[in-house]
Amino acid sequence: MPQTPRRIPKSTISHRRVLDAAARLFHERGYAGTTLRAIAAEVQLEAGSIYYHFKSKDELIEAVLDEAMARVIGAGRAAVEAVPAGATARMRIEAAIHAHVATIIEIGDYTLATRRVIGQVPEEVRQRLMRQRDSYGRFWQDLLEQAQQTGELRADADMHLARMFILGGLNWTAEWFKPDRRPLAEVAAAFTGFVVDGLLAAAPAPATSRHRRAGSAR
């Protein structure tokens, strides 16, 4: 059918443009280092005009943080739920790794802004954010421990330490990974190889062990 010209209010467009600019500047210059004048200049507005869209600088940073956290969590859960029921732990873990990295790269300024300004936001906002982060942490913990209980992952591995190590490695990609240099799927597969082959209970066929593939799944 022919596209009905759906009205997108001018305010919605500016709202999003302001938010994107804010995320980028909060990332680059930190919270106090980012002035409303600079954000306004990025989107060809004057400083006073920001206040039509956001009540205060605090409300702006809160919007950036909320979006970053919600996107990462949503993508992770969706990706794992989309894996067929009978799949291996390796496939579920690779799906979670891929989704995590893909999302933090896609919304890079939002995620990096979060790490840079957390600790400068109002206590109430920080508390809410940390609760969400903890819930995402439990999601990963369950993923790993379930794979451990089914015997797919080593029973003697400390899965809390493993989770912290893995999420650290994944989060670090936001600092260096450039999607135009190499396909993300390649990185996700390699990471999965590092992780799973380091945790896998079953020993690989000893004969040609040197030629085991790193990320065989995709």
Place this chain on the structure above:
Amino acid sequence: MPQTPRRIPKSTISHRRVLDAAARLFHERGYAGTTLRAIAAEVQLEAGSIYYHFKSKDELIEAVLDEAMARVIGAGRAAVEAVPAGATARMRIEAAIHAHVATIIEIGDYTLATRRVIGQVPEEVRQRLMRQRDSYGRFWQDLLEQAQQTGELRADADMHLARMFILGGLNWTAEWFKPDRRPLAEVAAAFTGFVVDGLLAAAPAPATSRHRRAGSAR
């Protein structure tokens, strides 16, 4: 012999105290968010007195960043050099992991301040810091690739990705590891287990593979 009362100039003490306070506040509040008045208050001085010890706010942040980088690099190289010549790759890697984590935890405020304010420091300072960081990156790269050339680590693993993943996992400890909760050596051994068992060329004895130890070395 009885301790000769060695004179430590008052200025040296204040200098160090100011630097420590600056590192903590730069970490907590970022560069622009940290006022010289706040740093001064931390060490029971007035704002103007800071200028006796440092010429400017820029000089202060530069001192913090330089110290953070130098300590981490120095500790890493020293630890690996201290490993006996005939040692396994696993031992060298565990030494590097232990040194890296131990140092970033010990000088936590300095390392975390670095990540928070990089990008807000003068271009020339940032360039110099990134050159040091790259040199440390090559140190790790050599460590991994040499182990690969001797056949101790898998030949088919992408060691650049492996290095980025590992350093990410290690750096993340600065955000969560509390030394009073558990011994650092335990964490370093577990991390080494994750990393090496994920990269090891030789397949473990298939019989009782489930009961392989995670970090058997220490």
Place this chain on the structure above:
DNA sequence: GTCTATATTCAGATAGAC
């Protein structure tokens, strides 16, 4: 919706007393 103009607060830095 966006502008200009401005009130108010607070930052980094300097000068000179102690």
Place this chain on the structure above:
DNA sequence: GTCTATCTGAATATAGAC
């Protein structure tokens, strides 16, 4: 070495015109 007092610039936020 540290203090007090102060200069100067710039920030958030508001008010009202367009």
